Amino acid sequence: MKLTHRNIETHYLDSGGDGRPFLLVHGFxxxxxxxxxxxxGLADNRRTIVLDQxxxxxxxxxxxxxxxxxxxxxxxxxxxxxxxxxxxxxxxGHSLGGMVVMxxxxxxxxxxxxxxxxxxxxxxxxxxxxxxxxxVEAIKDDGVQVLxxxxxQPNPSVEVxxxxxxxxxxxxxxxxxxxxxQMDPQAFFGLRDELGxxxxxxxxxxxxxxxxxxxVGSADTPFREPSEKMAAKIAGSNLIVVPDAAHSPQYENRxxxxxxxQKHFESLES
Numbered sequence: 001m002k003l004t005h006r007n008i009e010t011h012y013l014d015s016g017g018d019g020r021p022f023l024l025v026h027g028f029x030x031x032x033x034x035x036x037x038x039x040x041g042l043a044d045n046r047r048t049i050v051l052d053q054x055x056x057x058x059x060x061x062x063x064x065x066x067x068x069x070x071x072x073x074x075x076x077x078x079x080x081x082x083x084x085x086x087x088x089x090x091x092x093g094h095s096l097g098g099m100v101v102m103x104x105x106x107x108x109x110x111x112x113x114x115x116x117x118x119x120x121x122x123x124x125x126x127x128x129x130x131x132x133x134x135x136v137e138a139i140k141d142d143g144v145q146v147l148x149x150x151x152x153q154p155n156p157s158v159e160v161x162x163x164x165x166x167x168x169x170x171x172x173x174x175x176x177x178x179x180x181x182q183m184d185p186q187a188f189f190g191l192r193d194e195l196g197x198x199x200x201x202x203x204x205x206x207x208x209x210x211x212x213x214x215x216v217g218s219a220d221t222p223f224r225e226p227s228e229k230m231a232a233k234i235a236g237s238n239l240i241v242v243p244d245a246a247h248s249p250q251y252e253n254r255x256x257x258x259x260x261x262q263k264h265f266e267s268l269e270s
Contacts, residue, residue, distance in 0.1 A: 002058075005083040006076060011058035012051035018044030018137055021086050022114060023049045025077065026095040027095025027119075028191055029144070031057030031179050034094065037167075038250055041258075046265075049089075051080065053097070055187025057179070068190030070198055074103045081111050090265070093245065095223075096191065099198070100111070102230075106204055114211040116261070119247050121226035122233075123200035144188045145181040159219040159244055163251030205233040213264040214238040217245035217252060238267065 002009045013032060022042060026034045032050040033194060035042075042048040042192055052059040054076050077100055090113050093101030098120025105112050109211045157163065164172045212234045216227040218241050231239035240260045245252040249260075 003080060003083055005079045005214045008054055008060035008076065010051055010054075010060075010076070012049055012080075013039060014047070014049045015039070015224050016045070016047040019036070019047045021047045021049050021089045023051070023081070023086075023089045023091045025091065025093045025097035025101055026056065027097050028051065028195065028214065029056075029160075029179060029183060029188065030094070031182060033057070033175050033179060034248070035250065038247075038254070041099060042261075047194055049086075052098070052182075052257055053077075055181050055184040055191070061183060061187070063186050065173075065186045065190045068097060068184070068187045072080075076109060077101070077104045078111065086111075088113040089116045089150035090116075090268075091119060092261075093120060094118045095120050096195065099195075102205065102208075103201060105208060106201060106209060109209055112210050112241070114213075114264065115208070116213045116215060116264055117227075117230060118215040118249065119217060119220050119223045119227075120230075121223060122202040122205055123226065124198050124232050125195050125222065139185050139188065143181065144183040145177060147161075147180055148177050157219060157246060159217060159246040159252050163245060163246075163248055164255065166251060202229060202233055205230055206235070208234045208237075211268055213260065213267075214239045215249060215257070215260050216241055217247060217249045218243050219246045223247070238264070268270050 002011050024035045026032060031052045035050045039048060039050055053073055055061055069188060088111060091101050098117040101115060102117060106117050204232040214227050214231050214237055216223050231237050242253050242256045249257040
């Protein structure tokens with residue numbers, strides 16, 4: 001399905017009945033494919049919605065660098081919820097998606113029933129070594145798919161290997177290639193810069209009033225400390241460290257990830 005709003009089309013899946021929606025928002029260079037295997041199982045228990053953010057997946061690629069910043073993605077998310085006329089949602093944001101979600105919750109708390117922040121941060125991130133001019137020009141000329149070989153890990157960690165083995169090597173590479181081929185190169189450049197230079201909202205998280213769970217993979221070193229800081233700021237929040245997982249617990253330790261979700265939803269009923 002596609003929803004037209006804010007002069008873009010947002011691609012999304014929506015299934016599971018008329019109950020309170022559970023909306024999942026993917027991260028940088030991702031798409032709703034990141035939750036595809038989990039979608040049907042989640043929809044068996046509650047209405048579940050997954051979407052492609054602007055510049056990702058099958059949603060609009062504008063080719064306009066200025067549109068690829070956190071604030072635009074926040075306004076996209078708010079508009080998506082309002083255009084679908086959703087009741088207050090439970091929402092999970094992964095990585096970049098978590099940065100978008102926490103800002104949307106701060107801006108429009110009445111739209112949200114509860115929040116899960118997964119492997120994300122409330123402050124800027126070190127984005128690693130500067131890309132060579134050759135790689136930058138290749139992306140500009142041929143698209144983000146040129147990064148398939150660039151990001152491939154020949155000897156991944158045990159935790160990352162857990163996810164690859166569950167999908168199968170060929171399927172893992174197919175999904176990686178698909179997501180990168182679909183991504184707007186301008187989204188890659190704009191949001192990569194934004195991740196490294198964003199204005200943090202850690203202090204503002206003390207204002208969060210919706211029930212919150214923070215999830216992080218035990219081996220996701222760059223996000224362990226940021227997760228602890230967010231948990232300390234958000235009153236009443238729960239921090240769940242998923243064992244044997246890195247940056248994508250839904251792949252790398254699916255059973256423990258489901259348990260974390262179940263614990264969150266059970267806490268809403270108590």
